[in-house]
Amino acid sequence: MTKKQALRRLASLTGGLFATQAAAAAHCRRHGRPCLGKLIMSTGVAADTLLLYAVLVPNFPLLGKVYHHGNRNGNKVALTFDDGPRPPYTGQVLDALGAAGVRATFFVLGENARRYPEAVRRIEAEGHRVANHGMDHDILMFASGAAALSQVMGAEAALRQAGVRDPALLFRAPHGWLSLPAHRAITRRGYRVVGWTKGVWDTANPGADRIVSRTSEVLAPGSILLLHDGWGGISAEDRSQTAAALPAIIGEARSRGLEFITVEEMMREA
Numbered sequence: 001m002t003k004k005q006a007l008r009r010l011a012s013l014t015g016g017l018f019a020t021q022a023a024a025a026a027h028c029r030r031h032g033r034p035c036l037g038k039l040i041m042s043t044g045v046a047a048d049t050l051l052l053y054a055v056l057v058p059n060f061p062l063l064g065k066v067y068h069h070g071n072r073n074g075n076k077v078a079l080t081f082d083d084g085p086r087p088p089y090t091g092q093v094l095d096a097l098g099a100a101g102v103r104a105t106f107f108v109l110g111e112n113a114r115r116y117p118e119a120v121r122r123i124e125a126e127g128h129r130v131a132n133h134g135m136d137h138d139i140l141m142f143a144s145g146a147a148a149l150s151q152v153m154g155a156e157a158a159l160r161q162a163g164v165r166d167p168a169l170l171f172r173a174p175h176g177w178l179s180l181p182a183h184r185a186i187t188r189r190g191y192r193v194v195g196w197t198k199g200v201w202d203t204a205n206p207g208a209d210r211i212v213s214r215t216s217e218v219l220a221p222g223s224i225l226l227l228h229d230g231w232g233g234i235s236a237e238d239r240s241q242t243a244a245a246l247p248a249i250i251g252e253a254r255s256r257g258l259e260f261i262t263v264e265e266m267m268r269e270a
């Protein structure tokens with residue numbers, strides 16, 4: 001399911017719920033029970049709002065536990081890169097991380113690992129962790145457990161085939177949207193679901209300076225930062241601004257006494 005399809009389905013679902021509640025309230029009013037009608041409307045609207053919130057807001061705990069920050073009293077932060085690997089950007093990111101001696105966590109797409117096996121092997125060879133972002137960026141907002149598992153296990157198989165020896169058992173859902181059955185099925189397989197503390201929206205290509213300043217705003221102990229070294233599908237996008245922003249981001253963090261670790265290390269520390 002694409003992002004557009006998922007949002008359309010969510011809109012029709014909540015629209016349908018709202019229409020049903022409005023009809024029920026109108027029925028009650030016609031039969032002289034205005035208070036009940038109001039009650040149905042207000043609880044219904046509250047339920048709709050909660051549903052929308054739970055489905056749309058990444059890290060919302062109603063649909064299963066999502067790890068989205070580490071110890072807020074320590075001095076550690078984690079850099080994460082999604083949607084890769086994609087030459088030449090993954091290489092640029094790795095060069096910047098390597099030059100600074102920083103290790104990060106890459107949530108890669110199975111289909112990109114298939115396309116660029118050398119790039120994904122290089123991530124692991126340079127001491128970073130290769131984690132799972134599903135096969136093809138399919139949106140799992142309404143996914144069954146079986147559909148979600150096929151995304152995650154398909155990506156894991158693609159990583160192993162590409163030569164990744166030890167894929168991290170961490171899964172980040174595309175856009176952070178994950179149904180309850182999907183969450184259950186994935187965690188039963190031993191995966192932990194990972195979110196992020198705050199998005200930087202580097203995919204909008206606002207300029208490396210803006211990426212640095214936005215990142216600096218959210219840099220705090222325990223933060224998991226979300227950046228991108230790739231994209232799904234066959235379109236061509238540019239992630240060079242993200243790579244270019246890294247030296248300044250790392251410098252800023254270090255000037256505040258923060259150290260970079262992987263998400264797994266952050267989980268062990270907490």
Ligand SMILES: [Zn+2]
Nearest residue numbers: 082083174175
């Ligand atoms: Zn993604």
